Amino acid sequence: MSGPLTLAFVDLDDTVLSSLRKLGPGDHTPVALSATDGWQGYQNAAQRRLLRHLLAHADVIPTTGRSRTAFDRVQLTWWSWAILDHGATILRPGGELDPTWTAQVEKILSRSDAALRGLTERLATHLRGTQPELSVRIHDLGGHAIYAVVKHPGRQPGALRAAAAYLQALTEGHADWSVFANDSTLTLMPAAVSKAAAVTYVREQLDPHGQALTVGVGDTLSDLPFMALCDYALTPGRSQVMTAAATLHPVNHP
Ligand SMILES: [Mg+2]
Structure with missing residues (x-):
């Protein structure tokens, strides 16, 4: 590609691909x-076209959980x-792990491992008493806990609200944790x-002078x-972002 560099950091699920349940009827590509x-993920026409445009004009960096x-x-x-892994993993263009990033993350995760497992255990105990239908699972990376994820087996709307509030309260005042x-x-x-x-790290590798x-x-x-770091x-x-924005300035969908 010639000309100044354009970097597009692109989330995947529900941004450029979705489940059929979310997309509804239509002409979807698996x-x-x-x-x-x-197949689990599909693209509708808009998602297909957006990604095609981005790929034609930018270096597209998938930025996904x-x-x-x-x-x-x-x-x-x-x-x-x-x-990948909400930022814990960075792959270079050939598909190999970026060694510097991997070492940095490994150090962070080795320090947070025990605390993350402890918080997850408290959450799991709480849920066993209140919402036993929810599953709680720790995902590991290189032997260290990277994140804990709670799911409802039937993806029932609102089912995670109470668990989210409990987790917010549990981590309140601790800048060390993100709950989303x-x-x-x-x-x-x-x-x-x-x-x-x-994103900051990859940008430094690809665009050290900040010209992209x-x-x-x-x-x-x-x-x-990560979106706020970009131009x-x-x-x-x-999207969830637009729904949240609409509470500040209501949008009337037809
Ligand atoms: Mg997403």
């Missing part, structure tokens, strides 16, 4: 395999760096590991810190 069998295995199930080609939720998962992770920190045009694309409130931020019209 792009991500499920963990078990068949997906793990390496879940990312590998996405059947799209990026040719660039990738930020979308409509199907609630996540607790050390604040020192984030998409925003990973940067665009951050994402749908959830937890994407805002421009782009979000789907019907």
Whole structure:
């Protein structure tokens, strides 16, 4: 590509691909395999076109909560760096782990491991007494806990609200933790590991003099810190970000 560099940091799920449940009826292209069998992620026409535009004009850096295995199930080609595990993993263009970032994150996770497991155990105990239908799982990276995630088996709307409030109260006043939720998962992770920190790192590698045009694309409130680092931020019209913005300035959808 010639001309000045454009870097697009792009969240994946519900930004450039979604489940069929979210997309509803229409002409959707399967792009991500499920963990078990068949397809799990699809693109509608708008998602397809947006990604095509970005790929034609920018270095597209997937910036996702997906793990390496879940990312590998996405059947799209990026040719660039990738930020995975909510920022804990950075892949270089060839697909290998960035060694400097990996060592940095390893150090952070080794320090937060015991506390994260402790908080998760308290949450799990609380949920066993209040909402035993919710699952709580710790995801590991290189032997250290990276984040804990709470899910409702039927993805029932609002099912995670009480758990989110409990976790907020549990971590209140501790800048060391981030708690974030979308409509199907609630996540607790050390604040020192984030998409925003990973975006800053990748940007320094690709654009050390800060000359590139940067665009951050994402749908959830937890994407805002990395989107805010970019020159421009782009979000789907019907996203968690837009829903939150609409509480400040109401939007009437037809
Ligand atoms: Mg998303």
